[in-house]
Amino acid sequence: MRRLGRLALPLIGFALAGCRWQSVLDPQGPQANELAWLFWLFTWVLGAIWLAVMIALVLALVRRRPPRTDPLAVDPAQDRRYTAVVTGLAIATGVVVLVLTGLSYVSQRNLFRVEEEAVTIRVTGRQWWWEVRYEEADASRSFTTANEIHIPVGKPVKIKLSSADVIHSFWVPSLMGKQDLIKGQENDIRLVADRPGIYRGQCAEFCGLQHAHMGILVVAEPEGDFDRWRDAQIKPAEPPGDPERQKGEAAFLAQPCIMCHSVRGTPAGGKVAPDLTHIGGRRYLAAGTLPMSRGNLAAWIVDPHGIKPGVNMPTIKLHPDDLNALAAYLEGLK
Numbered sequence: 001m002r003r004l005g006r007l008a009l010p011l012i013g014f015a016l017a018g019c020r021w022q023s024v025l026d027p028q029g030p031q032a033n034e035l036a037w038l039f040w041l042f043t044w045v046l047g048a049i050w051l052a053v054m055i056a057l058v059l060a061l062v063r064r065r066p067p068r069t070d071p072l073a074v075d076p077a078q079d080r081r082y083t084a085v086v087t088g089l090a091i092a093t094g095v096v097v098l099v100l101t102g103l104s105y106v107s108q109r110n111l112f113r114v115e116e117e118a119v120t121i122r123v124t125g126r127q128w129w130w131e132v133r134y135e136e137a138d139a140s141r142s143f144t145t146a147n148e149i150h151i152p153v154g155k156p157v158k159i160k161l162s163s164a165d166v167i168h169s170f171w172v173p174s175l176m177g178k179q180d181l182i183k184g185q186e187n188d189i190r191l192v193a194d195r196p197g198i199y200r201g202q203c204a205e206f207c208g209l210q211h212a213h214m215g216i217l218v219v220a221e222p223e224g225d226f227d228r229w230r231d232a233q234i235k236p237a238e239p240p241g242d243p244e245r246q247k248g249e250a251a252f253l254a255q256p257c258i259m260c261h262s263v264r265g266t267p268a269g270g271k272v273a274p275d276l277t278h279i280g281g282r283r284y285l286a287a288g289t290l291p292m293s294r295g296n297l298a299a300w301i302v303d304p305h306g307i308k309p310g311v312n313m314p315t316i317k318l319h320p321d322d323l324n325a326l327a328a329y330l331e332g333l334k
């Protein structure tokens with residue numbers, strides 16, 4: 001029951017956060033439309049062929065002929081009819097295969113058509129989370145975040161994909177097909193979101209124990225909102241104002257957290273775990289595993305291995321007061 005509860009929690013949170021459920025059949029951009037169109041075309045054409053074969057089979061079974069008296073007797077007219085039918089069907093099969101191949105090729109070309117991008121995002125797959133870096137020509141406007149990508153609606157976005165460890169696969173079904181993230185190689189995809197919304201994605205290549213808990217959110221928003229979000233992300237973390245959060249910051253900086261995590265504006269500069277500068281503004285924690293809340297932050301810090309067995313985050317012994325203060329500090333990093 002506890003297991004069920006743990007599984008259901010992210011789903012309920014996801015529904016409450018107003019996310020669309022991830023589905024290839026709910027395309028929300030030109031690339032996803034192209035794939036959905038291809039999917040339905042194949043389904044209808046191949047379904048119709050299957051139905052025709054089944055009808056022919058049933059007719060053949062029902063309309064049995066009486067056994068021939070002389071098995072060696074040949075009827076040239078009937079032979080010609082059979083030859084015509086078999087040749088016709090063979091040609092029809094060839095034509096169907098060729099047409100579907102041609103249409104797949106055209107779709108593939110459309111899918112990877114290069115358009116001048118408005119935003120470039122570098123996504124690095126890691127066991128088991130996504131490092132997200134917004135790259136700008138002006139380096140002072142580049143920044144790093146994790147597990148949640150924001151994009152402007154209607155603008156082409158270029159996503160550069162690579163991995164820091166094993167092979168992962170970036171898949172946000174409502175926006176684009178899958179693409180692998182491979183260490184030492186860079187793959188590019190482009191996508192456009194036609195409508196504002198929150199689109200869930202999932203790592204689609206088995207990458208170890210917590211592959212199933214490697215979710216990602218794409219938040220598509222009007223350009224003004226996107227620009228405000230980006231400007232806020234570029235800024236370093238604001239120093240905590242109230243005593244509890246100050247205590248939390250002190251606890252954070254005194255613990256090994258800073259070996260792996262960064263909070264820009266503080267001495268914490270670790271680069272192997274998610275950047276926490278604005279973690280409180282993200283919708284989820286631990287790559288789509290827990291909805292963001294002070295309670296879940298505390299639960300995660302206390303027992304990461306109970307929530308995501310095998311995760312690289314160590315368990316850190318904290319006094320309960322420090323734990324609460326630390327959760328308050330992180331939640332306030334908007």
Ligand code: CUA
Pocket residue numbers: 125126128167168169203204205206207208210211212214
């Ligand atoms: Cu990363 Cu599966």
